[in-house]
Amino acid sequence: MTTTAPATTTGARAGRAPALLDVEGLTVRFRLRDAVVHAVTDLRLTVHPGELLAVVGESGCGKSVLAHALLGLLPGNATVTGQARLHPPAGNPVDLLGCGERRLAREVRGRALGLVPQSPATALTPVRTGRRLLVETLRAYGHPRRDADPAADRLAVEVGLDPADLDRYPHELSGGMAQRLVTALALAPDPPLLLADEPTTGLDRPLVDHTLDLLRRRCDTGAAVLLITHDLAAARRVADTIAVMYASRIVEHRPAGALFDAPVHPYSAGLLDALPDRAFRPVPGHPPMLTDLPPGCAFAPRCERATDTCRTAPAPALPGPGRAACHHPLGAPA
Amino acid sequence: MTSALVAHQITVHYDRQRVLDRVDLRIAAGETVGLRGPSGSGKSTLARVLALLHAPDGGHVALDGQRLAGVRHRLPAAVRTRVAILFQSPRAATDPRLTLAELIAEPLRATGTPREAARARARELADLVGLTPDLLARRPHAVSDGQLQRACLARALVHRPGYLLCDEATAMLDASTQAHLAAVVTDYQRQHGAGVLLVSHDAALLTRWATRVVELPAGGRPTG
Ligand code: SF4
Numbered sequence: 048m049t050t051t052a053p054a055t056t057t058g059a060r061a062g063r064a065p066a067l068l069d070v071e072g073l074t075v076r077f078r079l080r081d082a083v084v085h086a087v088t089d090l091r092l093t094v095h096p097g098e099l100l101a102v103v104g105e106s107g108c109g110k111s112v113l114a115h116a117l118l119g120l121l122p123g124n125a126t127v128t129g130q131a132r133l134h135p136p137a138g139n140p141v142d143l144l145g146c147g148e149r150r151l152a153r154e155v156r157g158r159a160l161g162l163v164p165q166s167p168a169t170a171l172t173p174v175r176t177g178r179r180l181l182v183e184t185l186r187a188y189g190h191p192r193r194d195a196d197p198a199a200d201r202l203a204v205e206v207g208l209d210p211a212d213l214d215r216y217p218h219e220l221s222g223g224m225a226q227r228l229v230t231a232l233a234l235a236p237d238p239p240l241l242l243a244d245e246p247t248t249g250l251d252r253p254l255v256d257h258t259l260d261l262l263r264r265r266c267d268t269g270a271a272v273l274l275i276t277h278d279l280a281a282a283r284r285v286a287d288t289i290a291v292m293y294a295s296r297i298v299e300h301r302p303a304g305a306l307f308d309a310p311v312h313p314y315s316a317g318l319l320d321a322l323p324d325r326a327f328r329p330v331p332g333h334p335p336m337l338t339d340l341p342p343g344c345a346f347a348p349r350c351e352r353a354t355d356t357c358r359t360a361p362a363p364a365l366p367g368p369g370r371a372a373c374h375h376p377l378g379a380p381a
Numbered sequence: 382m383t384s385a386l387v388a389h390q391i392t393v394h395y396d397r398q399r400v401l402d403r404v405d406l407r408i409a410a411g412e413t414v415g416l417r418g419p420s421g422s423g424k425s426t427l428a429r430v431l432a433l434l435h436a437p438d439g440g441h442v443a444l445d446g447q448r449l450a451g452v453r454h455r456l457p458a459a460v461r462t463r464v465a466i467l468f469q470s471p472r473a474a475t476d477p478r479l480t481l482a483e484l485i486a487e488p489l490r491a492t493g494t495p496r497e498a499a500r501a502r503a504r505e506l507a508d509l510v511g512l513t514p515d516l517l518a519r520r521p522h523a524v525s526d527g528q529l530q531r532a533c534l535a536r537a538l539v540h541r542p543g544y545l546l547c548d549e550a551t552a553m554l555d556a557s558t559q560a561h562l563a564a565v566v567t568d569y570q571r572q573h574g575a576g577v578l579l580v581s582h583d584a585a586l587l588t589r590w591a592t593r594v595v596e597l598p599a600g601g602r603p604t605g
Contacts, residue, residue, distance in 0.1 A: 105555040106525035222470075248553065249470075251420030252582035277555040280585075321556035323589040329561035333513060 065134060066093040067240050067271050068117075072129035073144075075109075075116050079124070082338040086112040088295040089364060090129070094240060094273055096136070099266040101274045101282035101303070103318075104292035105334060110275045111165060113292075114242045117143055118162055119151040135159045135239050158188060161238035163246040167225040170232075171217040177203075177228045178213035181235060188236040202231040207257045222249035230258065234265075241265065244275045259285045279322060283307055291315045294335055294345035298362070299371045309378075312371035314346050344374065383446050384410035386431060386464060386544045386576055392439030393426050400426050403440065406595060408544060408576040413567075415591030416580045422597045424580045428548045431578065432466035445543070458492050462540035469549035471529040475521050481532040482507070482517040488539050506535035510565055527558040534562055538569055545569070546578040551586070563590055 070092045077084035086109045094100050102110045115121050117131055131143040133155070141155055156162070164170045172180060181199040190198055200210040206227040217225060226249050233241060243262060247255040262272045263285040276282055282289050283303060290300040291312065299312035310316040317330035332349035335341060344362040347353040352375045365372040388406040392399065400423040408414050408431075418424050429435040431442060433453040442449050444463060453461055468474045475484055486503040490496070507517055510531040521529050530550065537545060545566065551559035567590075570577055579591055587594050 103555075105558060106527050253420060277553070279556055280583075318556055321560040322585070323560070323563075323583070324585040327560050327563065327589050329564065330557040333511065 065095075067096050067098075067135070068092075068094040068131070068133055068273070070117070070129070070131045073113070073116060073131055074128045075112050075121065076126045077122075077124050078126070079338070084337045085295045085340055086125075086337060087116060090297055091365060092290060092297065092300065094271045096239070096269050096271055097266050098288060099263060099272045099274060099286050100288045100290060101276055101286035102290045102292055102297075103276055103279055103282050106277060107337070108292045108334065109295040109337065110292050111244055114162065114244050114273070114275055117242065118156055118160060119143070119148060120162075133159060133240065157184075157233075157238065158236050159238055159240070161233040161236060161241040163230050163233045163241065163243040165244040165248060167222070167229040168217070170229050171225060173217050176214050176216055177208075177220070177231075180228070181213065181231055184232055184235040198235075199231075202234055203227075205234065205261060206231045207254050223251065223254065226250060227254070227258075230261075237270075239270055241270065241272045242275070243272055245277065246274070247276075247278070247281065255281070256284070279318065291318065294340060295337055296345070296362075296372060297365055298346070298373065300365060311376045312373050313350050313352050313375075313377065315371070316377055317349075384543070384574075384576075385443075385445065386578075387443045388427065388431055388440065389443060390440035391427065391430055391437045391442075393423065393430065393435070394438050395426075401430075401437070404597070406431070406578075408578050410543065410576050411570070411574045413570065413577040413579060413590060413592045415587035415594035416578060416597060417582060417584070417587055417594060418597030419599050420582075422599050424597055425548050427597065428466065428546045428578060428580050431544075432464055432546050433461070434466070462488070462492065463543045464546070465537035465540070465542040465544070466546040466548065467530075467533055467537050467550040469552050471526060471533045472521060474533060475529065477521050480518055480520055481512065481524065481529075484521075484532050485517075485535045485539060488536060492540070502539060503535070506538055507532070509538075509569075510535045511561055527554050530554060530558070531562065534565060541573060542575065543573070544576045544578070546580070548580045549582070550579075552581070552583070559586075 070090060073087055073090040075087040077086055102113065104110050116127050121127065127144055133141045133143055178199055181202060182195045185195045185198050186192060199213060203210045203213050208224060208227045208231065212224060220228065230246055247258050250258060259281055262274060266272055274286065286303045289303045289306045290297045291314065293314045299315045306315060310319055320326040320328050321330060330349055335345055341347060343358045343360055347357040356374050362372045362374060386408045388404060390403045390405060391401050392403055393401040404427060406427065416424050426435065430437050433442065433449065433456060436452050444460060449456065482503050485506055486499040489499040489502060512528065512531050516524055516528055551562055566577060569575060579587060581587055
């Protein structure tokens, strides 16, 4: 049996506004020499205009692969199945997995679907200054030449970068400054949906909050953000909805407040219990290797509620927001 | 003799800018001192000075009553191995060519422990920090940040240091890994009576983990 959560929240009004992103059955496998990595399994999610969805989980659970799959940026040994549709407010719907690299490169990446990447150093061209990168990006997305410089300065300020620092080369930037620069680059085309993969890596606390609030403000003005993070406190600060990912699957997908008040999946509950202002108690055991997932529920070896059913039958697929992929979910929220 | 790691009137300049200005800090054996402060307050610099990785422009560090001069690699091994430090980003702090087992055992090999004994100690520590044996044969690129930070903690404990300095060491980890590493450090501290410094921006973490918290204001003069 699964439990329904109260489905009211400010940004996510499932069922009213048409979804901006609609993902169904997304599955990603990587073929290695002697194994197959189950990186993303049967993943289903929607993101609506104005919604900030946070995908949380430990490193290696598959959450970064999700972003790269949507953008068509996976390496050659990856197999992707399922559906992912983007419905940009202006323009035609795009079948992200089927439309082909040409269309992704020309119409989708950056313009309709932005990415703040996790390792900024590798995303920056070493021979161009931040300003040149930013101005080129602005111009490529239709900014008039005379306006591009001040627009670059405005973007710098928006992400918490001193405009003077735009005149430096990438190797002259600290990790945190490079992170802010790639954020500015992703914001330049003003995409309706932004994928932000650990966008606060290497930032000091005030800048972490600054960046999170910036993402929140985008959603408050009608854009949407899919925030990929290991940081529950960050998700709590800004997200409308939270999807908890474990061993390649989303195991619970709820409005943020409801998840924090009364998690339904035992893994979500364990993760919340690990917070220093809660029990500060780790989830016992270790996550399974994605090359060697157990036959039943992947969380069973670590779960107090596990029964024989859990160990043999895969957990039920997530029926939709407000549910948990679990044979024995925790009691209904009060 | 007092068992403590002490910073006396530490002053540090970078490019003529004063990062720390006559800062005192004392970490007694058995206590966990939290150090917080805004960015630019010199928290990490102070940790590096205490770890003997950075020679201050003024003041000195004293270890168990003994005044130390010079930086880490000039000091005798018996002194060096008393103080260990763990950084925020394990990737920046590790040699990508070593397997995790080698990474953990390396400081022992460097001080002359025979290979087999070093390996055995590495396995024991790997178990303590929650690294499964199959991970020990891998190199850093083939493990997650959380797994690599576990290995770095094992490496930091390999010489049974009297003082462990954690500079935002769990900031990039998920809540469960953070809580687990905190429990490992706390157990180690209880068993060995070690002194621990936690540099962190996370007020909830310091409230929960530290026995007292010192605030380092911008400009680097503490009030606590
Ligand atoms: S399906 Fe069973 S093992 Fe898996 S989380 Fe639910 S109760 Fe635990």
